[in-house]
Amino acid sequence: MTNQPLPASLKAAVTFVQDSMPVTADLVVRTLHGHSLGVLFVNSLVDSDTLQRAILAPLQRLAGRSNTLPELMELLPLGNLLLTRNASEVLDYLLRGWVYLHLHGHAQALLVQADITPEKSDPQREYAVIGQQAAFTENLDNNVTLIRKLLPDTSLCHESLTIGTRSKTRVGMMYIGDVANEQNLNTLRQRLQELEIDSVISSSVLSQLIDDNSTSVFAQMLLTERPDFVAYAMNEGKIVLLLDGSSLAVLAPCTLWDFMKTAEDYNTRWNLGMFIRGLRILAMLSSTQITALYVAALTFHYQVIPVNLLDSLIESRLRVPFPPLYEALLLEFIIELLREAGARLPSKVGQTMGIVGGIVIGEAAVQAGFTSNILIMLVALGALASFTSPNYIFGMVIRVLRFPMIILAGWFGALGIALGGAFLLLHLLRMSSLGHPYLWPMYPLRLRNWREALLRMRAPAYANRSDYAQGADKSRFSAAKAKQKRDIDE
Amino acid sequence: MDVPAHVPKRLMVNAYLLFFVVHTNQVGVGVLGFHRLIAKYVRQDAWIAVLLAGLFVHLVFWVMVRTLRLFEPTDLYGLHRAVWGKWLGTGLNVFYLLLMAAPTLVIIQTYTEVLQTWISPNLSSWFISLALLGLVVYGLLGGLRVIVGFCVLSLFLTVWMALLAYYPLQYAVWTHLQPVLEANASDMMTAVQKMSLTLSGFEIIYFVYPYVREPRQVMRYGQLGVLFTNLLYLIAMLTATVYFSHDQLMRNIWAQLSILKIIQVPFLERFEYVVIPLWVFVVLPNMLLYTWASTRGLKRVFRLQQKKGVYVVALLLFGLGFLFKTRQQVNHLNDLFNDLYLYAAFLYPLVLYPAALIRKKWQQRREVRSS
Numbered sequence: 001m002t003n004q005p006l007p008a009s010l011k012a013a014v015t016f017v018q019d020s021m022p023v024t025a026d027l028v029v030r031t032l033h034g035h036s037l038g039v040l041f042v043n044s045l046v047d048s049d050t051l052q053r054a055i056l057a058p059l060q061r062l063a064g065r066s067n068t069l070p071e072l073m074e075l076l077p078l079g080n081l082l083l084t085r086n087a088s089e090v091l092d093y094l095l096r097g098w099v100y101l102h103l104h105g106h107a108q109a110l111l112v113q114a115d116i117t118p119e120k121s122d123p124q125r126e127y128a129v130i131g132q133q134a135a136f137t138e139n140l141d142n143n144v145t146l147i148r149k150l151l152p153d154t155s156l157c158h159e160s161l162t163i164g165t166r167s168k169t170r171v172g173m174m175y176i177g178d179v180a181n182e183q184n185l186n187t188l189r190q191r192l193q194e195l196e197i198d199s200v201i202s203s204s205v206l207s208q209l210i211d212d213n214s215t216s217v218f219a220q221m222l223l224t225e226r227p228d229f230v231a232y233a234m235n236e237g238k239i240v241l242l243l244d245g246s247s248l249a250v251l252a253p254c255t256l257w258d259f260m261k262t263a264e265d266y267n268t269r270w271n272l273g274m275f276i277r278g279l280r281i282l283a284m285l286s287s288t289q290i291t292a293l294y295v296a297a298l299t300f301h302y303q304v305i306p307v308n309l310l311d312s313l314i315e316s317r318l319r320v321p322f323p324p325l326y327e328a329l330l331l332e333f334i335i336e337l338l339r340e341a342g343a344r345l346p347s348k349v350g351q352t353m354g355i356v357g358g359i360v361i362g363e364a365a366v367q368a369g370f371t372s373n374i375l376i377m378l379v380a381l382g383a384l385a386s387f388t389s390p391n392y393i394f395g396m397v398i399r400v401l402r403f404p405m406i407i408l409a410g411w412f413g414a415l416g417i418a419l420g421g422a423f424l425l426l427h428l429l430r431m432s433s434l435g436h437p438y439l440w441p442m443y444p445l446r447l448r449n450w451r452e453a454l455l456r457m458r459a460p461a462y463a464n465r466s467d468y469a470q471g472a473d474k475s476r477f478s479a480a481k482a483k484q485k486r487d488i489d490e
Numbered sequence: 491m492d493v494p495a496h497v498p499k500r501l502m503v504n505a506y507l508l509f510f511v512v513h514t515n516q517v518g519v520g521v522l523g524f525h526r527l528i529a530k531y532v533r534q535d536a537w538i539a540v541l542l543a544g545l546f547v548h549l550v551f552w553v554m555v556r557t558l559r560l561f562e563p564t565d566l567y568g569l570h571r572a573v574w575g576k577w578l579g580t581g582l583n584v585f586y587l588l589l590m591a592a593p594t595l596v597i598i599q600t601y602t603e604v605l606q607t608w609i610s611p612n613l614s615s616w617f618i619s620l621a622l623l624g625l626v627v628y629g630l631l632g633g634l635r636v637i638v639g640f641c642v643l644s645l646f647l648t649v650w651m652a653l654l655a656y657y658p659l660q661y662a663v664w665t666h667l668q669p670v671l672e673a674n675a676s677d678m679m680t681a682v683q684k685m686s687l688t689l690s691g692f693e694i695i696y697f698v699y700p701y702v703r704e705p706r707q708v709m710r711y712g713q714l715g716v717l718f719t720n721l722l723y724l725i726a727m728l729t730a731t732v733y734f735s736h737d738q739l740m741r742n743i744w745a746q747l748s749i750l751k752i753i754q755v756p757f758l759e760r761f762e763y764v765v766i767p768l769w770v771f772v773v774l775p776n777m778l779l780y781t782w783a784s785t786r787g788l789k790r791v792f793r794l795q796q797k798k799g800v801y802v803v804a805l806l807l808f809g810l811g812f813l814f815k816t817r818q819q820v821n822h823l824n825d826l827f828n829d830l831y832l833y834a835a836f837l838y839p840l841v842l843y844p845a846a847l848i849r850k851k852w853q854q855r856r857e858v859r860s861s
Binding site: 300301303304305306307309412413414415417418419421422423425426427429430437439442443444445 | 636
């Protein structure tokens with residue numbers, strides 16, 4: 001593959017390019033001048049204006065005259081031109097958005113730069129301090145370009161299909177051919193093809209239509225607006241769906257832990273990344289339980305609370321007229337109201353309203369003897385912890401889970417929490433995403449894969465891909481070389 | 491029904507998961523209060539009884555797996571059919587599927603008693619029973635792989651409790667273990683018998699066996715699971731022996747929980763309030779596995795769809811729960827069940843193995859003659 005010479009005949013050259021990029025929906029092959037001149041390019045990477053104005057128009061004016069490659073070079077009003085005989089170089093340049101011209105009978109390629117700079121919007125939903133300051137736009141081709149720019153690889157596959165009898169939404173399905181699991185691909189293709197629906201307007205709607213367990217509160221496909229996060233995920237063997245008109249890409253299959261990851265984890269140093277990710281996972285898990293534990297302890301098991309803490313607890317609850325259960329539910333409800341109101345208002349008003357509303361209502365509620373200080377603190381902590389979720393939808397899931405937990409705790413104490421937890425575990429165990437177990441690698445137990453799912457380790461740990469990626473390409477770099485140790489002073 | 495139990499490949503589990511299945515099924519409510527029953531007979535030599543019973547379990551488990559290998563792939567229901575013939579085999583199968591439904595009832599009763607004694611007497615028995623059975627039904631509808639998954643996660647959630655032995659050991663009086671080997675042989679036998687029942691749960695291998703992807707490795711991982719259980723029980727027994735005096739131990743029905751009472755961490759007093767609710771995760775795998783084995787029997791013997799079987803068994807267990815009102819009745823149930831179980835799970839495999847061997851030889855000889 002490295003130094004393969006280009007074939008001379010146009011037909012062979014076209015076949016070569018098509019075979020090298022087997023699944024590329026946006027590869028365009030044009031032949032001009034009665035099949036003597038071939039124009040090949042990847043549509044999503046090429047600026048159509050430049051293509052028309054500076055390449056196709058001059059070429060068409062030539063019609064019928066046989067020429068040589070230097071003559072063609074003279075003709076094109078573009079700065080960056082390149083002649084090469086190397087086949088793999090041609091592929092590289094094609095994936096960088098260059099146009100490949102092939103004259104029949106010449107074993108040489110004329111490459112012309114006509115690449116497009118993709119538009120990007122600012123990440124609004126998944127902000128990262130370090131990392132790409134880019135988010136998908138609502139144009140499908142542009143989003144494909146954003147991903148292609150990050151992974152200019154021949155095995156990056158791109159399939160295209162249309163969904164919805166009325167909306168005729170264009171859907172792009174992208175994955176890395178020799179990494180993604182064939183079985184997952186087939187499952188997803190089949191589900192997309194069997195969809196019979198009049199219109200699909202957004203990617204989140206689509207992801208709900210094709211998930212495994214539609215009754216669950218947990219999403220089984222991840223929505224993200226970040227191209228870099230998508231690139232990381234594709235390297236792990238995930239499949240991406242892009243919809244025309246949606247700025248959110250759908251990732252599948254996903255496990256529970258994927259919803260707790262951010263691109264930031266990869267961008268910070270590994271130990272800091274591990275710390276932050278661990279903090280986030282702990283925060284999210286405890287967010288579902290913290291208010292419930294308070295309610296259970298105060299309603300049934302005041303014995304568990306140490307004596308000196310009990311004093312301040314009793315003091316703060318002296319004037320509160322409600323039992324802990326109703327007090328907690330009321331506060332959680334208020335917090336949810338504030339969040340929802342803040343989300344509905346325009347952003348600038350929303351922030352002030354959130355802060356003022358939170359402080360004023362919270363302060364007033366305590367002053368009026370409606371709730372206790374400690375509970376306000378716990379509920380706020382729980383809300384704060386749920387906001388660490390990198391994924392907005394997953395944060396909602398966590399906040400919704402708190403209500404049944406609190407009710408169970410209020411009715412049956414710690415036993416209620418345990419029963420709720422057991423139910424949740426069973427539920428998660430029964431779930432799958434594209435047939436892939438949702439709690440992997442906790443179950444099925446794959447300790448080796450914890451480094452992808454839960455932990456964040458030094459680069460050498462990631463020499464081999466996880467079991468998740470079942471493609472032919474099992475390793476990312478040589479593990480042996482990464483492990484080489486040098487002695488002192490060598 | 492037929493002897494071989496063919497299982498589709500996608501429903502199979504890896505052999506190493508048997509470590510979790512066998513271990514979690516052995517550990518149950520018994521851990522919280524087995525100390526007194528053993529120490530009653532052999533006083534400070536209780537740990538020797540635990541060791542001997544553990545060795546006995548290793549032996550029985552070995553016999554079980556050897557028996558299953560003779561007629562692979564099959565489970566106990568198929569074995570009975572192959573060894574004892576149509577009528578006797580079916581009779582035994584019915585007996586065993588009923589027997590497999592029983593532990594769930596015992597577990598619910600015992601756990602309810604623990605909850606009402608230690609946490610709140612106001613918790614109604616029927617609610618606890620209903621909640622647990624509801625979870626059992628929900629888990630069972632997910633199939634064996636979900637159940638095995640729950641075993642794995644429940645072990646992760648609860649195994650750290652073994653480290654809590656550190657706290658009582660600070661107050662240990664090691665002279666409680668002396669003099670060694672004071673008990674006489676007949677008392678020791680009784681104690682070993684009691685202990686064996688506490689260790690029961692490994693017989694689940696009789697039913698899970700056809701679902702294992704690598705049947706050759708069943709022995710290794712199963713025995714590891716048994717070993718791990720034995721270690722935990724040994725630690726528990728030793729801790730209780732050196733922490734309590736003998737008279738104190740005799741007065742503590744739930745010795746393990748009494749031990750936990752001394753643990754104090756800055757943000758938490760009364761540790762047993764954490765442990766007892768968490769015990770849901772210890773008892774649920776047992777209930778799931780036993781009920782699964784029972785409904786599997788209904789499917790194998792009566793061709794009853796397992797989905798329906800789950801509801802039938804759960805309703806039956808819920809109804810039977812109302813028959814037990816007092817501690818005496820629960821104890822009575824326990825004793826009756828224990829006697830049955832000792833024969834069915836520990837001594838019967840030792841009979842079944844030779845019988846299966848003879849039957850296998852006989853079959854082979856007949857095949858040779860007919861060919």
